Amino acid sequence: MSTVLTSEYGVENIVKSFGGAKALSGVSLSVQSGEVHCIAGENGSGKSTLIKIMSGVHAPDSGLIRLGERTFTELSPREAVQEGVQVIFQDFSLLPNLTVAENIALPTYILRKSRFLSKAETKDIAAKALELIGVDIDINAPVAEISIASKQLIAIARATNLGVKMLFMDEPTTALTRKEIKRLFEVVEQVRSRGVATVFVSHKIDEIQEICNTITVLRNGEVVADGLMKDFKRDAISNAMTGINVSETRIAPELKKSEKKVIDVKNLTTKPTFSDISFSIAPGEILGVTGLLGSGRTELAEAIFGQYPVNSGEIHVDGKKIQLNSSSQALKAGIGYVPPDRLTQGLFLDQSILRNLVAVDVDQYKSSGGRLSKKRLAEVGDRWIKDLRIKTKNPLNPVSSLSGGNQQRVVLAKWLAMNPHLMILNGPTVGVDIGSKREILEIIRDRAQEGMAFIVVSDDIPELIQICHRVIVIKNGHISKEFSEAELNEEVLYKELS
Amino acid sequence: MDLKKLLLRNETALIVAIVILSVIIGMKSPEFFTLSTLFDIFRSSFVQLLFALGVLVVIVSGGIDVSFPIVGIFSGYSAVVIMQRFNLDTNSLAIPIALAIVIGIALGAVNSIAIASFGIPTLIATLGTTGIFRGLMLTFIGSSFISDIPAGLDKFATADLLKITPAHGTLARLHVLIIPITIITILVSLLLSRTMFGRSVYALGGGVEATRRLGISIKRTQAKVYMLVGGLSGLAGILYVSLQRKANPYDLAGSELDVIAAVVLGGASILGGYGTVFGTVLGVLLISLIKGNLILLGISGSWQRAAVGALLLIAITAQAIGESRKAKNRRVVTNDEAAEK
Numbered sequence: 080m081s082t083v084l085t086s087e088y089g090v091e092n093i094v095k096s097f098g099g100a101k102a103l104s105g106v107s108l109s110v111q112s113g114e115v116h117c118i119a120g121e122n123g124s125g126k127s128t129l130i131k132i133m134s135g136v137h138a139p140d141s142g143l144i145r146l147g148e149r150t151f152t153e154l155s156p157r158e159a160v161q162e163g164v165q166v167i168f169q170d171f172s173l174l175p176n177l178t179v180a181e182n183i184a185l186p187t188y189i190l191r192k193s194r195f196l197s198k199a200e201t202k203d204i205a206a207k208a209l210e211l212i213g214v215d216i217d218i219n220a221p222v223a224e225i226s227i228a229s230k231q232l233i234a235i236a237r238a239t240n241l242g243v244k245m246l247f248m249d250e251p252t253t254a255l256t257r258k259e260i261k262r263l264f265e266v267v268e269q270v271r272s273r274g275v276a277t278v279f280v281s282h283k284i285d286e287i288q289e290i291c292n293t294i295t296v297l298r299n300g301e302v303v304a305d306g307l308m309k310d311f312k313r314d315a316i317s318n319a320m321t322g323i324n325v326s327e328t329r330i331a332p333e334l335k336k337s338e339k340k341v342i343d344v345k346n347l348t349t350k351p352t353f354s355d356i357s358f359s360i361a362p363g364e365i366l367g368v369t370g371l372l373g374s375g376r377t378e379l380a381e382a383i384f385g386q387y388p389v390n391s392g393e394i395h396v397d398g399k400k401i402q403l404n405s406s407s408q409a410l411k412a413g414i415g416y417v418p419p420d421r422l423t424q425g426l427f428l429d430q431s432i433l434r435n436l437v438a439v440d441v442d443q444y445k446s447s448g449g450r451l452s453k454k455r456l457a458e459v460g461d462r463w464i465k466d467l468r469i470k471t472k473n474p475l476n477p478v479s480s481l482s483g484g485n486q487q488r489v490v491l492a493k494w495l496a497m498n499p500h501l502m503i504l505n506g507p508t509v510g511v512d513i514g515s516k517r518e519i520l521e522i523i524r525d526r527a528q529e530g531m532a533f534i535v536v537s538d539d540i541p542e543l544i545q546i547c548h549r550v551i552v553i554k555n556g557h558i559s560k561e562f563s564e565a566e567l568n569e570e571v572l573y574k575e576l577s
Numbered sequence: 578m579d580l581k582k583l584l585l586r587n588e589t590a591l592i593v594a595i596v597i598l599s600v601i602i603g604m605k606s607p608e609f610f611t612l613s614t615l616f617d618i619f620r621s622s623f624v625q626l627l628f629a630l631g632v633l634v635v636i637v638s639g640g641i642d643v644s645f646p647i648v649g650i651f652s653g654y655s656a657v658v659i660m661q662r663f664n665l666d667t668n669s670l671a672i673p674i675a676l677a678i679v680i681g682i683a684l685g686a687v688n689s690i691a692i693a694s695f696g697i698p699t700l701i702a703t704l705g706t707t708g709i710f711r712g713l714m715l716t717f718i719g720s721s722f723i724s725d726i727p728a729g730l731d732k733f734a735t736a737d738l739l740k741i742t743p744a745h746g747t748l749a750r751l752h753v754l755i756i757p758i759t760i761i762t763i764l765v766s767l768l769l770s771r772t773m774f775g776r777s778v779y780a781l782g783g784g785v786e787a788t789r790r791l792g793i794s795i796k797r798t799q800a801k802v803y804m805l806v807g808g809l810s811g812l813a814g815i816l817y818v819s820l821q822r823k824a825n826p827y828d829l830a831g832s833e834l835d836v837i838a839a840v841v842l843g844g845a846s847i848l849g850g851y852g853t854v855f856g857t858v859l860g861v862l863l864i865s866l867i868k869g870n871l872i873l874l875g876i877s878g879s880w881q882r883a884a885v886g887a888l889l890l891i892a893i894t895a896q897a898i899g900e901s902r903k904a905k906n907r908r909v910v911t912n913d914e915a916a917e918k
Contacts, residue, residue: 157792160792170786172784172790174779174784175784176779176783177776177780177783185776186791188773189792190792194773195771195772195773196773196776198770
């Protein structure tokens with residue numbers, strides 16, 4: 080009988096507290112070389128703390144870290160790298176001003192403690208690293224000029240180049256399209272097959288089912304489930320993560336028949352980004368817009384809000400034609416837009432939750448003499464925090480103190496406060512955990528029932544099916560197909576997309 | 578590199594600007610096109626260029642240093658005072674230069690401590706040390722004008738590599754400094770492009786967190802950067818004293834505008850991460866050309882500072898426009914990619 084030599088990586092009985100709060104209480108995790116392991120868990124479940132302990136950022140209070148033959152009670156960042164632990168963070172930690180080659184090769188030089196570097200060798204190191212994972216990217220391009228998907232692959236190339244034995248990937252698919260995710264999975268498979276213990280941190284259940292062999296589910300700093308992926312059903316994973324039954328059934332409210340149109344878009348065109356886009360939305364209707372990254376879906380959403388230039392076409396809101404290319408006109412007409420990247424576009428992170436909530440329409444809260452009424456502000460803030468179930472002790476805390484799901488609710492509240500006729504949500508649940516996601520979708524549903532119309536731009540197909548009355552698919556800037564409520568199912572949508 | 582990229586480069590724009598400006602000045606006053614004018618531009622660029630190379634490194638690292646003029650004159654003036662007070666060999670050139678560089682590095686180290694150890698924002702830190710250094714110099718080193726600088730330094734002011742007397746026109750003299758300054762410029766260029774320190778400086782300007790995760794020490798890199806600027810400023814200061822043949826503790830104040838303008842015109846991004854030595858050299862030459870020769874266009878000297886200030890703003894605006902255009906292009910590229918798929 081032949082045995083394959085594998086090594087084991089992981090932790091035993093790790094305890095870690097911050098102040099009085101226990102982040103991890105006795106977590107054990109074991110990953111074999113050559114397998115893809117999933118760590119699933121909601122925000123605050125202890126995933127990030129675990130990664131930070133394994134990469135040497137935090138020292139555990141007690142417990143062991145096992146890296147192959149060696150065990151440690153704690154690691155320094157340098158030791159972690161030397162022992163082959165690499166983490167690919169969500170922001171990839173790449174330097175936009177340097178070339179692809181330099182980004183890949185610099186850590187190699189640092190590890191070697193070189194003082195000098197040569198351009199030829201830098202390129203050589205990079206080319207070899209990319210070849211190793213079977214990826215073809217122009218190594219002379221500055222990282223600022225390449226796509227997010229390519230950045231991810233570069234981060235992987237860089238990690239493998241450093242002799243990675245255990246590779247953590249933190250929410251690697253968040254910003255990727257289906258196609259890019261497929262390519263990423265091929266690369267992960269390559270890395271795995273060369274004996275790397277790969278850890279995939281994610282809460283997208285479809286994806287972890289597709290790529291992972293084993294799984295550990297964390298909740299509130301404890302392991303609540305682990306085992307072979309194939310023994311877990313979809314529901315079992317989400318139940319373990321949330322501790323409650325979260326259903327993914329459709330919640331779109333019944334649509335009342337109406338001849339009225341909240342918005343009527345006619346032949347909207349900006350070549351080459353999109354052309355001849357026409358659709359209309361009834362009051363209370365939720366329209367899904369999907370397409371691959373780069374299909375023009377985001378640009379279309381921005382164009383309706385007046386932020387992306389439109390060359391020709393017409394937009395009518397409530398029967399009145401509005402001026403194109405002006406977001407202030409769009410706002411006036413009653414269109415709201417929540418951008419996909421809430422961190423840079425939607426929120427003032429260091430400002431208080433309250434201030435963020437009232438930022439869109441400050442004029443409302445003016446008292447006589449033009450000063451802001453503190454009392455009015457506090458009332459409005461309290462109402463939204465209660466309405467949208469934003470979890471905070473104090474509305475004066477900065478938004479940055481909230482979890483991703485709660486931040487997204489602040490963005491939503493901010494725009495809902497204006498009571499728009501049409502709300503455009505671009506990626507409303509990106510980076511948000513399952514429990515929060517459901518609640519956000521419920522907020523959308525409740526508003527729609529009151530007659531607010533929605534455009535939900537997303538590449539999360541299950542989400543669109545849960546909430547939308549209709550879905551249009553954008554391909555190369557055209558509407559390639561429209562699915563009515565009866566036609567909506569995952570299979571046909573994925574098929575249309577790819 | 579393809580032609581289009583080459584044409585769009587900042588350096589190309591600078592060369593074009595220099596040529597156009599020269600042609601305009603030359604049409605107005607033909608005496609502009611003489612060797613003597615060229616050599617004068619070089620001579621007035623030496624000190625500026627040394628300062629600018631230091632500032633380039635700081636700006637690429639994502640910081641700013643406004644204390645370099647005072648570090649320069651502090652070092653230069655103190656070196657002269659020390660030479661006189663301790664009766665050091667007045668004919669020596671090496672001693673005052675070495676003194677000034679050491680003093681410059683020491684003052685740079687003070688900036689390093691403020692910035693790397695205490696984490697004070699770079700502009701505020703160097704603004705603060707500017708005041709401290711000035712006060713210290715005027716109180717403890719001296720506040721009087723020194724016209725009889727040591728002989729070695731004095732003689733060096735007229736150490737010419739070439740003297741050419743054309744058939745018509747004035748004597749053209751090329752100072753010997755052209756050689757060491759060229760070497761230093763090349764060394765800084767190599768330092769930035771071929772050493773881990775240099776690449777760390779670019780990395781730091783590109784992103785602090787990502788640089789830290791690479792395992793590069795932010796503090797150590799910053800400390801080295803401000804000491805390097807200090808050393809270069811010290812050298813610039815003593816050469817300034819030598820070329821001027823006087824040591825005036827009130828000199829150089831205000832030269833930060835010219836130098837920072839030159840570096841930014843040269844394409845260094847005020848946000849950090851971008852900038853080249855070649856661009857900086859061209860930026861310094863352009864500023865020298867303007868400062869020395871606007872008068873030939875009938876523009877009065879008092880307008881020079883306004884002109885340099887305006888150029889600085891134009892350069893920064895151009896950077897901002899270029900940045901947003903790039904962002905737009907990026908979008909089109911992703912769309913094209915999508916179309917191909």
